[in-house]
Amino acid sequence: MFENLTNKLGNVFKGLTKRGALSESDVENALKEVRTALLEADVALSVVREFIDKVKVRAVGEEVLRSVTPGQQVIKIVNDVLIEVLGSSESELLIDHAPPAVILLVGLQGSGKTTTAGKLAFHLKSKKRKKVMLASLDIYRPAAREQLRILGEQAEVLVLPEIDGESPEKITKRAMAASKVQAIDVLILDTAGRTTLDTAMMSEAKEVFKLSKPSETLLVADSMTGQDAVQTAKAFSELIKISGVVLTRSDGDARGGAALSMRSVTGCPIKFVGVSEKLDGLEPFYPDRAAGRILDMGDVVSLVEKAAETIAEEDAAQMMKRMSQGSFDMNDMLKQIGQLKKMGGLGGIMSMLPGIGKLQKQMAANNFNDKAISKQEAIIYSMTKKERVNVSLLNASRRKRIASGSGTAVSDVNRLVKQQQDMARMMKKMGKMGGLGGLKNMMSSLEGASPNPGLGDGQNSVMDANKMAELQKMMGGNMPNLGNMANRFGGMGLPGLGGKPSKKRR
Amino acid sequence: MALNWFKKLKTGLSKSASKVEGAIASITGKKTIDQETLYDIEDQLILADLGVEVSGRIAKKIKDQKFELNKNKGIEKTQIAKTLAEEIEQILLPREQNLYEKVNSKPHVLLLAGVNGSGKTTTAAKIAEKFRLEKKSVVLAASDTFRAAAVEQLKTWGKRVGARVVSGEEGGDSAAVAFRAFELAKKEDIDIVIIDTAGRLQNKKDLMEELTKTCRVVSKLDHDAPHQKVVVLDGTVGQNAHSQLKSFDESIGLTGMIITKLDGSAKGGVVVSLAEKFEIPIHAVGVGEGLDDLQIFEASSFSRALAGLD
Numbered sequence: 001m002f003e004n005l006t007n008k009l010g011n012v013f014k015g016l017t018k019r020g021a022l023s024e025s026d027v028e029n030a031l032k033e034v035r036t037a038l039l040e041a042d043v044a045l046s047v048v049r050e051f052i053d054k055v056k057v058r059a060v061g062e063e064v065l066r067s068v069t070p071g072q073q074v075i076k077i078v079n080d081v082l083i084e085v086l087g088s089s090e091s092e093l094l095i096d097h098a099p100p101a102v103i104l105l106v107g108l109q110g111s112g113k114t115t116t117a118g119k120l121a122f123h124l125k126s127k128k129r130k131k132v133m134l135a136s137l138d139i140y141r142p143a144a145r146e147q148l149r150i151l152g153e154q155a156e157v158l159v160l161p162e163i164d165g166e167s168p169e170k171i172t173k174r175a176m177a178a179s180k181v182q183a184i185d186v187l188i189l190d191t192a193g194r195t196t197l198d199t200a201m202m203s204e205a206k207e208v209f210k211l212s213k214p215s216e217t218l219l220v221a222d223s224m225t226g227q228d229a230v231q232t233a234k235a236f237s238e239l240i241k242i243s244g245v246v247l248t249r250s251d252g253d254a255r256g257g258a259a260l261s262m263r264s265v266t267g268c269p270i271k272f273v274g275v276s277e278k279l280d281g282l283e284p285f286y287p288d289r290a291a292g293r294i295l296d297m298g299d300v301v302s303l304v305e306k307a308a309e310t311i312a313e314e315d316a317a318q319m320m321k322r323m324s325q326g327s328f329d330m331n332d333m334l335k336q337i338g339q340l341k342k343m344g345g346l347g348g349i350m351s352m353l354p355g356i357g358k359l360q361k362q363m364a365a366n367n368f369n370d371k372a373i374s375k376q377e378a379i380i381y382s383m384t385k386k387e388r389v390n391v392s393l394l395n396a397s398r399r400k401r402i403a404s405g406s407g408t409a410v411s412d413v414n415r416l417v418k419q420q421q422d423m424a425r426m427m428k429k430m431g432k433m434g435g436l437g438g439l440k441n442m443m444s445s446l447e448g449a450s451p452n453p454g455l456g457d458g459q460n461s462v463m464d465a466n467k468m469a470e471l472q473k474m475m476g477g478n479m480p481n482l483g484n485m486a487n488r489f490g491g492m493g494l495p496g497l498g499g500k501p502s503k504k505r506r
Numbered sequence: 507m508a509l510n511w512f513k514k515l516k517t518g519l520s521k522s523a524s525k526v527e528g529a530i531a532s533i534t535g536k537k538t539i540d541q542e543t544l545y546d547i548e549d550q551l552i553l554a555d556l557g558v559e560v561s562g563r564i565a566k567k568i569k570d571q572k573f574e575l576n577k578n579k580g581i582e583k584t585q586i587a588k589t590l591a592e593e594i595e596q597i598l599l600p601r602e603q604n605l606y607e608k609v610n611s612k613p614h615v616l617l618l619a620g621v622n623g624s625g626k627t628t629t630a631a632k633i634a635e636k637f638r639l640e641k642k643s644v645v646l647a648a649s650d651t652f653r654a655a656a657v658e659q660l661k662t663w664g665k666r667v668g669a670r671v672v673s674g675e676e677g678g679d680s681a682a683v684a685f686r687a688f689e690l691a692k693k694e695d696i697d698i699v700i701i702d703t704a705g706r707l708q709n710k711k712d713l714m715e716e717l718t719k720t721c722r723v724v725s726k727l728d729h730d731a732p733h734q735k736v737v738v739l740d741g742t743v744g745q746n747a748h749s750q751l752k753s754f755d756e757s758i759g760l761t762g763m764i765i766t767k768l769d770g771s772a773k774g775g776v777v778v779s780l781a782e783k784f785e786i787p788i789h790a791v792g793v794g795e796g797l798d799d800l801q802i803f804e805a806s807s808f809s810r811a812l813a814g815l816d
Contacts, residue, residue, distance in 0.1 A: 039558050042744030045549055109767060109795075110623030110740060118654075140795070142662030147655035154654070195770030222623065226555040226744020231771040249622065252707040254746040277622070277652065 005256055008037035009078075017071030027059050027074060034078070042257030044230040047085065047264045054081045079291055085260055086287035091244070091269040094215050095130070100179035100187040102212045105246075106205055106236055107220035109193030112248035112274060114144060116220050117190040118151030119274065119282035120246075125157050126280075130185040135160035135175035137168035137208060138192035148190055154279055158182065168192070168204055172211045189214070196235030209240040218271065220246045221262060224254040233265045242266050247285070248274035259290065328424040330388035334380045337373055375408055379416050382406040391417055544569050554775035554812070555744055560782060564593050584815070591806075591813035597778055598805035603762060603787035605802065606636065608734055613645075613691035615699045615724060615731040617684070618764075619717055619754055620738035622705030625766035625792060627656065629738050630702040631663035632792070632800035638667050642697040647687030648673040649680040649720060650704035660702055667797065670696075680704060680716065681723040688727050701732065708753030718757050736762045736789060742772035751784055766792035769799070775812065 012033045016022065031052050038048045058077045095101040103120065105113045117134055124130040134152045136159075138144035145162050152159035160175045172189065179187040189212060194201035209217065219233060219242045236242055245262045250273040263270055270285040322332060380388065382405035387393050394402075394417060403410045544565050551561035571589050616633065618626045627650070634644045646669050650656035657673045664671035672687035674680070684701045691699045703720065706713035724731045737754045739747050754760055768774045768791050777788065788803045 036558050039552055040745055042555075042746065045553050108742060108770060110625055112623055115653075141659070143655040143658035146658045147653070150654035195767070195772075197769070197771055222740070222742070224621070224740070224743050224746040224750075226742065226746075226772075226776060227553050228555070228742045228744075228770070228772045232742075235771065249707060251709075252621065252746070253709040253749050254744075257744065 005037060005041040008040070009034065012037065013071065013075050013078075016074055022071065022074070024060050027056070030074070031056060031059075038257065038260070041260075042224075042226045042229070042254070044227055044257070044261035044265065046230065047261045050264065051081060051085055051260075054084070082260075082291035083288050085264050086290055087263045087269040091271065093124075093271060094243070095124070095128075095186050097215060100133070100176070100184045101216075102176070102214040103186060103188045104191065104209060104212060104214040104217045104240075105189065105220050106191050106217065106240070106242075107193060108195060108222075108232060109141075111193065111220045111222045112246075113193065113220045114138070114147050114151065114190050115277070116218075116246050116248060116272075116274060116282070117148060117188050118155055119279055120272070121152065121157045121188055122155035122279045123272075123282050124186050124188075125155060131183065132157040132186045132188065133160060133175070133179050133182070133184045134158070134188050134190065135171060136162075136190045137171050138190060139166070139168060139171075140192045144190075144192070151279070158184070169207055169211060172208050176212060187212075196232055202235075202239055205236075206239055214243075216243045216271075217241060218244050218246050219262075219266065219268075220248060221258060223247050223250045223256060223258050223273075224252060225258045229258045229261050230265045233262055237266045237268070242268050244268050244271035246270070246272045246274065246282075251275045251281075256290075259285075263287075328420070328427045330380050330383060330391065330420060333420055333423070334377065334388070337377050337380075340373065341370075375406070375412065376416050378406040379403075379408055379413055391420060551775070555772075556775040557745055557779040560597075560779040564590070567593055587813045587815050591809045591815055594778055594812055595805050595809035598781050598788070598809055601781040601786070601788045602803055602805045603789060605633070605734075605736070605762065605764070605789035606640075608761070609698070611728070611730065611733055613688065613696055613699050614733050615688055615691075615701065615728070616734040616736065617701040617703065617721065617724070617732040617758070618736055618738055619703050619758065620705060621707055621740070621750055622653075624705065624738045624740040624743075626650075626705065626738045627659050627663065627702050628795070629764055629766060629792060629800060630660065630700050631667055632797055634663070634669045634698075634700055635667045635797040636800065637698050638669070643695075644669040644698045644700060645687050645691050645696050646671045647684045647699060647701040649683045649701050651676055651678045651680045651683065652704045656704065669700075681720040684720050685723050685727070688724055688731065692727065708750045714753060714757040717754075721758050734761045735759060736764055737786075738764050738766055739776075740772075741765050741767040741774040741792070742770065743776060745776065745779075747776045747780055748783065751780055751786065755784070755786065760786050762787040762789040764788075764790045764792065764800070765803075768792060769794045777808070778812075 012030050016026070016030050034055075035048055035052050038051065039045065043051075055074075055077055058081075059074050093103070095103065105117055105120075107113050114136070117136075121132045121134050124132050132155075134148055134155075134157060136145040136148040138148075149159045149162070160171070160178055163171075163174075166174070168191070175187055175189065178184075189208065191205060191208065192201070194205065196202060217240055219236050221229060221232065225232070233242070233245070245266060245268055247259055247262065247270055250256070250259075259270060259273075262268075270287075272282050273285050275281045275283055322328065379402060382402045383394075387398065387402075394413075399410050399413045399417075403413050406413075547568060548561045548565040551564060552558060556564070568586060568589055573585050573589075618630055620626050630646060634646060637644050644667070646660055646664050648657045648660045648671055650660075651674050654676075657671075657676070661671050661673070663669075670690075672683060672690060674683040674686075680703065684699075684703075687699050687701065690696065701720070701724070703717060704713075706717065708714065721732055721735065735758050737751060737760050739750060743750070751760070751763065763780070763786055765774055765777055765788070774791070780786075781788065790800050790803050791808070793799050793801055
């Protein structure tokens, strides 16, 4: 969600880091551009002002200007302030007191409350092992309750049956009573969308709030909201105590300004972000990681976690064993493609890696996307079992057959084979070095390299170059150009990327 | 009627207007507009979502304007507001176009697209109601086969406005639903087909292609259909509206836009910068949840309301 802002800020900072010494006016000018970038990203004006002031105070200190890397210093300050604005730590839902704990969802029309209710129910049920009930208080929008019922069925949680003609207050009472009887841990109340100017609707919200005494009152807000985000957040938090924010549609190309504004205006943490239309598309929000993403420092921690979540322990161990023996065949490759896909595809992974903004464009230009990966998958599927294990069987006529079977060209098949061989060779090398193998291990080694870019030591904030060099060495020195992420990926055992024709490769 | 809608729009825009008014108040009584004040005006325009660029330019124009001084040798508030309204109107005027004037084929097919939660279904119902009042028959195509209960929502509206609803099964082909609705309209001599599509984020390539496909499939029955391809934008949206308009235009070639939810504290000021960048007509604005709360867009009223003039 932050890509655009990232690019804009990246350009500003490039100007800064290029220079050896910085004058106050340099910083001043850069900050003016930062201001515009933030405003264009729909960060609320008041928040922008506060942000710029904070950065300015810290950045014009003599220490910064006299330091060896003033540009880096300024970026670090911006990063620090970003994290402050976004809230400094993740905060969990407070739902562990005497059941039923009530979560109340409020927000404008069309902000995504009902979908969020369904996602939240699914999250609490599957990840927190809670017994959840959903209840809709939206008696206004046609089929709103129907929608929640269907979502409840999909999430396999209880939904309070509808009774026509009941007021939201009455439904609330009934839901509370029903949750007690059925020993529900968490009751999620989905309210009707309302504008903050509608006094009748706002007092209804207040009434429901009083009746249900929610442990969490979450404001559901659209990431694409403009300057009005602040008005809405303020109005809601003045009337009922908001305890957190859920930012929806963060998989759009909005510049994430609302994320920056919300926290600062409501003083409440952003607890979740909605990332897809599917039931599992709800992710906890980590301020420090988001700041990293905004400044294009990547979010390696999330990536590692995602890897850990998707890849089964045994799979990783087994693959490691095979790799260390130097046997990395098409079946292994297929498995890796599958893992890559599970982790959200290339796009999902790329967005979490540092310095990737530019590369993403390059890859797009080279038609390097998830489709290319699916293509590789198709090629492998068109091979016989024997061929998959023993690539040397692949003579010209077999390759022709595979190409026509997978709807690709022979050159595609050739490229894949070459890539697989390159990877096998590298795996063997790594195997000899011991221990290092399998996507999971590689990821965690990357994590060790940079657990939290930009925060560790003030001196070298973007990415620890030494560690990266070390990592490169570990990889067998087979990656002449570290900047070329495609090769780096290839070397790390992720399929698909090494196939990009690279002149720089030795 | 005209007065009535202006009042509604004014209430809707009152928050944004008060912002702009605030900016104006800050210069009232001064003899000249200094740099500081200029920044203030600019900031207030930014707060109304006009965007950095347009705000800067409008603020500058106000600065360059020679204002007559009043008895106390100060600048009069209404003068500034008027100038502001005029500047905004100039930008908006070329985009003013009545949604219903373009209806000249039968059946006339109107497709509504937009991101999730922008208000497409409600808008579809409001348009259907307007046609019903004109004694035209309407069929609604429930092309949102993805979201839970989207079809039920449109069906409920269909009952209220006396329009037939064509739907498919959940998860089915949305283009097919649109096609069948059009087919039905042709067979049964129905005047208007309104296609309510599923919400989609403009950066989801596959979903945008689905929309293109819907248009393509519909055009098989009539080369010019859908005759109108209208994007529905949420009035609370900020600068992302630009990206939305651009993407939807690229994928289906928009014939117009409708701005919804201007009855909240949303400013809708983004319309001004949209009007500047895109040559896409603005048809109507949504100012409430009632069936008659979709109003024809009028540049002058909108500008005056935004500038806080009565």
